[in-house]
Amino acid sequence: MNCISTNLKDCFVLEPQVFEDERGLFFESYNQSKFEEAIGKQVNFLQDNQSISKKGVLRGLHFQKGKFAQSKLVRVVQGEVLDVVVDLREKSETFGQHFKLNLSGKNNKMIFIPKGMAHGFVTLSEEALFTYKCDEYYHKASENGIIYNDETLQIDWGYPVKDIILSQKDEELPKFKELFP
Numbered sequence: 001m002n003c004i005s006t007n008l009k010d011c012f013v014l015e016p017q018v019f020e021d022e023r024g025l026f027f028e029s030y031n032q033s034k035f036e037e038a039i040g041k042q043v044n045f046l047q048d049n050q051s052i053s054k055k056g057v058l059r060g061l062h063f064q065k066g067k068f069a070q071s072k073l074v075r076v077v078q079g080e081v082l083d084v085v086v087d088l089r090e091k092s093e094t095f096g097q098h099f100k101l102n103l104s105g106k107n108n109k110m111i112f113i114p115k116g117m118a119h120g121f122v123t124l125s126e127e128a129l130f131t132y133k134c135d136e137y138y139h140k141a142s143e144n145g146i147i148y149n150d151e152t153l154q155i156d157w158g159y160p161v162k163d164i165i166l167s168q169k170d171e172e173l174p175k176f177k178e179l180f181p
């Protein structure tokens with residue numbers, strides 16, 4: 001497994017070893033010991049999630065606050081998304097900066113997102129099957145987020161704004177400056 005640093009400290013891109021043969025391919029989508037060795041720390045994943053999104057669907061930017069903050073290991077099984085991570089750790093040198101990467105069922109890349117970061121993605125293919133592990137349980141009262149087109153964060157989603165599909169909840173997310181005045 002390759003582990004590649006990103007511009008955000010503690011946020012890594014992981015590339016599993018893929019074995020291809022005449023039948024197709026195989027890879028370990030999660031191996032606790034290889035994963036923890038790659039990122040250099042222990043993570044106790046408690047919940048696996050899966051979503052299917054249509055083209056243009058943007059989910060994010062999301063995080064859980066306080067003691068329900070989650071680390072996530074995210075990947076795409078089928079289709080393609082542009083995945084975005086934002087550093088919300090106020091003491092971090094990269095506070096307010098973001099990292100983005102295309103994740104697809106073809107490149108098999110994964111992103112490890114530590115606690116203290118917001119996460120979102122926009123679906124580039126007709127449909128995308130997205131799956132991720134979390135090290136804290138879903139806790140509705142701790143859900144929080146930032147509007148995807150926030151003027152302070154300046155994220156280029158590389159997708160026509162008029163075609164972006166948001167949930168009602170995501171349309172009403174606050175701005176970065178409201179959370180961090």
Ligand SMILES: Cc1cn([C@H]2C[C@H](O)[C@@H](COP(=O)(O)OP(=O)(O)O[C@H]3O[C@@H](C)C(=O)[C@@H](O)[C@H]3O)O2)c(=O)[nH]c1=O
Pocket residue numbers: 049051059060062063119120121137138167169
């Ligand atoms: C995230 C989540 C949602 N739900 C429920 C709540 C709601 O009725 C329904 C859909 O929830 P949402 O609209 O919040 O789903 P979604 O927009 O896919 O939320 C996810 O977005 C990505 C970007 C993340 O990073 C995740 O952590 C998570 O916030 O599923 C759970 O039961 N458990 C969970 O862990």
